[in-house]
Amino acid sequence: MSDSLISSAYSQALEVIGSVEPRIAEATRQELADQRASLKLIASENYASPAVLMTMGTWFSDKYAEGTVGHRFYAGCQNVDTVEAIAAEHARELFGAPYAYVQPHSGIDANLVAFWSIIAHRIEGPWLQKFGAKNVNELTEEDWESLRHEMGNQRLLGMSLDAGGHLTHGFRPNISGKMFHQQQYGTDPETGLLDYDAVRAKAREFQPLVIVAGYSAYPRRVDFAKMREIADEVDATLMVDMAHFAGLVAGKVFTGDEDPVPHAHITTTTTHKSLRGPRGGMVLAQEEYASSVDRGCPMVLGGPLSHVMAAKAVAFAEARTTEFQAYAQRVADNAKSLAEGFLTRGARLVTGGTDNHLVLLDVTSFGLTGRQAESALLDAGVVTNRNSIPADPNGAWYTSGVRLGTPALTTRGFGHDEFDKVAELIVDVLSNTEPGATKAGDPSKASYRLGDGVAVRVKAQAGELLDKHPLYPGLELS
Template sequence: MPELNPDMPAELSTESTAFRAALDVIRSVEPRVADAIASELTDQRESLKLIASENYASPAVLLAMGNWFSDKYAEGTIGRRFYAGCQNVDTVESVAAEHAKALFGAPHAYVQPHSGIDANLVAYWAILGDRVEKPMLKKFEKRQINDLTDAEWAEMRAAFGNQRLMGMSLDAGGHLTHGFRPNISGKMFDQRSYGVDPATGQIDYDGLRESAKEFKPAVIVGGYSAYPRKVNFRIMREIADEVGATFMVDMAHFAGLVAGKVFTGDFDPIPHAHIVTTTTHKSLRGPRGGMVLCQPELAEQVDRGCPMVLGGPLAHVMGAKAVALAEARRPEFADYAQRIVANSQALAEGLIKRGATVVSGGTDNHLVLIDVDKYGITGRQAEQALLDSGVVTNRNSIPNDPNGAWYTSGIRVGTPALTTRGLGTAEMDQIADLMHTVLSQTTSDAGSKAKFHLDPAVSDRVSKQATELLAPFPLYGSVTL
């Protein structure tokens, strides 16, 4: 059971005082929850976090989520709520949207989505509303869906069905929400995937163009969860325009690189996409949540997210989003974003020079995708062997993966979290060495894609080296529990 530090300094920092007081209050009601919270901080401090979709939010962001806003219902949007007494919710939502628009240069921002999946659902239904609902209401000479007759409603519902969507294939680095059958997006749309050039591991824009001309999708989705290169959004918008599609970009993984001006010009989705979705954690370093940015013509549809597909807005999380977005507007965030990519490239180079196979031969962004088949193991085996050695990663499909999406042949690693801790390119090379040591000494048990053997002495040694590597870079150094 975690205990508060008896050797605490005589004068605690403001952050320490705040978190200790919060844990004391929680412990008075349910000690197990307080202990789990304290244990989570200990675990995160002691591990090499290389999960590409994780980061460390600031104490200000974390503290913004624990307050009285959690008690409020606020369905609707700013100034148009279904509940009274939401003037303070209007304030935090307005501040968050203001920061989002200024940070990304977007005409409109909607900060209510609870997650990236929610943000994508809002975007999809906003697109369908713009492409189907608006013209059909005009055809029926009606202003509201509720005014339709049963026959008109049946005709509109039929028009909503079977719309077409194109997104990046899962093994090429796409996301489940880009039209895959297990996800609601795969049930909403008739979907076709685009992939990468087998020779380069990078998007085949010519192939995407030809497929789009044949398939004629209503929506083309750009963005990824495991693609290690930049995306040319100018070309993708040109393709969308050629086939009359709405161009949507899911920048959940690389929003911090857009905010930090690492991705500009053709590689910044905001000037090119009709609508952009993102999470607010990951490389943006905020609370867990989502956001939609769009052009003015889609703003009205997007603002219907609640109650269209969202429940009551989480005002306490919107407050934390406002704090995180304010932090991202500071000059030091741009330096942080640049260091994320420098670290990612150093990690890729360190792995390659030790003989690892890196998908696409390198990286332009925050993540590296490693093909572990060369080591004679599956992604699932590699993930667990690394975890046993103090290195936290996740298994991931690679292009044309022979092991499928569960066992996989790849490991995805990312640098946003360790960059937040202050680690640099020299440390990335050391991490590459630790990872290669584990992977090269892990062997697959015969006939199994999950069981493996790794000498415990190796995992213990690497785990100790990982702890020593992290020692000069304390996590939440201002917080003493």
């Protein structure tokens, strides 16, 4: 697609939007300008292609389509059926999965579908037999009362938040921590690495229905074959949340035992992040779980977002190319370059490095909290997010770490030298940031003081990097 055609399409679209609500058109223009001018290192963000973005802005948004392909609760969904079938086909081929469910609106929705599908799968198996029923329609109200009690007291074992797990892996404030009796596994206190023997011991003791693997802030790869062995040993369902590293799986950077799809009973993911698609979710499943997952709507979800499913199909088609595989490898290579850049400058990294797409920087060596570091970096045009580290003394709000990911800047074309320079700029900012105090003079976990001239200097140097690798090159808005 030519640059002029893309520019014309977006310019005209903004003109139409502006004719109704000019403030929204202006905010949209400003967002592009801000993203172009920032070093975006948030590990969960990326830049979707113009084709993916444009696909979301169509009249598929106008359709209600509860149900599944060929089994809708609304008439006139034949084109939605086509879109969903194509998206699911691409997903199955891309990940080598027997079944793909592309309706979830987000990663949290995908995880909820997975959790309830696992429970429903058990109901249709041993639990139905317990009541002498062939299907759920034969259950009495008394049976359901007993089942509701069991369904609400199932056990889940997930990775702890400070070790790198996600809110949806059993964290109390999230619905997953309320619907399950949950316990967590962590990492080795010395190395920060997963200790599979410790996970096995915890699973044997706790006897969970579900073991969740996957992470949002663990900078290493996982042996999913070992996790499946542990799950099988205690008759648990292995669910893997690969939202962060799905692009590395799709791009064949993670293969064999590091590819979760052949080993997990159910695999969930977002479709943005390293996969570089639209904001949304997806569930991949082994055949025995397919019928349960297929009832995600109306079990958990409302009407599917047909325009987003269409965009997922386009993104999955892009991810099935050799160009995407090369991109995924660069994401991992660039993360190593970023980590090496920090280590050579004396910074401290959780686990001492990375072999995936993210780096977790321990900012206590700079005398800062994660919140102070995040804010100071933002002042200098470096967009990150604060993150807990193992046994974090500052808790989940202020934190002691900053998480940094390479997918977005790799999309822009950054390579080894640029990421080494990024590490230099970040160390420059943090080395010149001092923790602040409250009005009473007590230490504050939030306030900070960035040295004079540091923000201007770093923004200028970052700007030189960004100018060499423009975002959406050729896209000019009139």
